[in-house]
Amino acid sequence: MQIYGMAGHLIRRLNQISTHVFSTRMMEAGIDLTSVQFAALDAIRTRPGIDQATIATMIAYDRATIGGVIDRLEQKKYVTRSISKRDRRAREVTLSAEGENIYAKALPVVVALQNEILRGLSSSEREAFLEFATKTIEANSDENPSA
Amino acid sequence: MQIYGMAGHLIRRLNQISTHVFSTRMMEAGIDLTSVQFAALDAIRTRPGIDQATIATMIAYDRATIGGVIDRLEQKKYVTRSISKRDRRAREVTLSAEGENIYAKALPVVVALQNEILRGLSSSEREAFLEFATKTIEANSDENPSA
DNA sequence: CAAAAAAGGTATGTATACATATTTTTTTAT
């Protein structure tokens, strides 16, 4: 087993843990949202009437995935979708009242669970970790803006 | 947008970058392996005749996912699967000659791309990052051995 | 302005990723 100490393996495990903490805490709070769905709600809330391609860019996903995510948010009545009058290719997505409610309910839970993900690190270590992560992401975006 | 600085979001982006670098470099090298498939080959190579549940535990996946991964490795002729004589529930998985070859071809590529993922960090920062990641994973495994 | 390029969305296909249920087989407990 040569892979245990590799960056790729460790990062995948971190993401696995992060996702697990997220779903556990949301479930406990009685909130039916995945982390992508929450991120999408967050983007839509910031820019009401946003189109799907912009949501995808903002939260770093591809259009196809976001299409499916918005489908499910629409099914749950958290967002509404309508064809834009300015650009008939685009769908304008907006939070419903239920969407605002679930977002307000979820936000404190989501904020609280962030430190839980990094449990095991001290405050200063957490800060350093997040800084290294940010730097890594920036470096890779510079190299490959499409990724 | 409240999510940009959150641990969960940054970790997902890291994983996205990591996966992207992995597939790009493997593709360039003419190797048809995903990161999970490589991890599985690595585990099988370490313990020839290993069963799927043990593979899953070693590389931190669930059995259902690994079942599909082994299916695809078998289709590509990189592994062989047979019912264990000691335990007829279990499938003994072993690398084929082609599997050994592709592993040998892939390993240097995989090793080389690890630092590329963390480009943007200095050597000492890379080391610190990997240490923080390891610590985080350990802390979460202690809290939740099943995760 | 008409052809070409680009952009938004959807469709399709592949590969995770994991929860839950089911089947088969083995192990444990009485």
Added chain:
DNA sequence: ATAAAAAAATATGTATACATACCTTTTTTG
């Protein structure tokens, strides 16, 4: 030794995740 519990696979269902192709609409360009 037998019923019960546990374990290994597989099956099923849901949700990413992303590449590629396609359709429609808009923008750009000659």
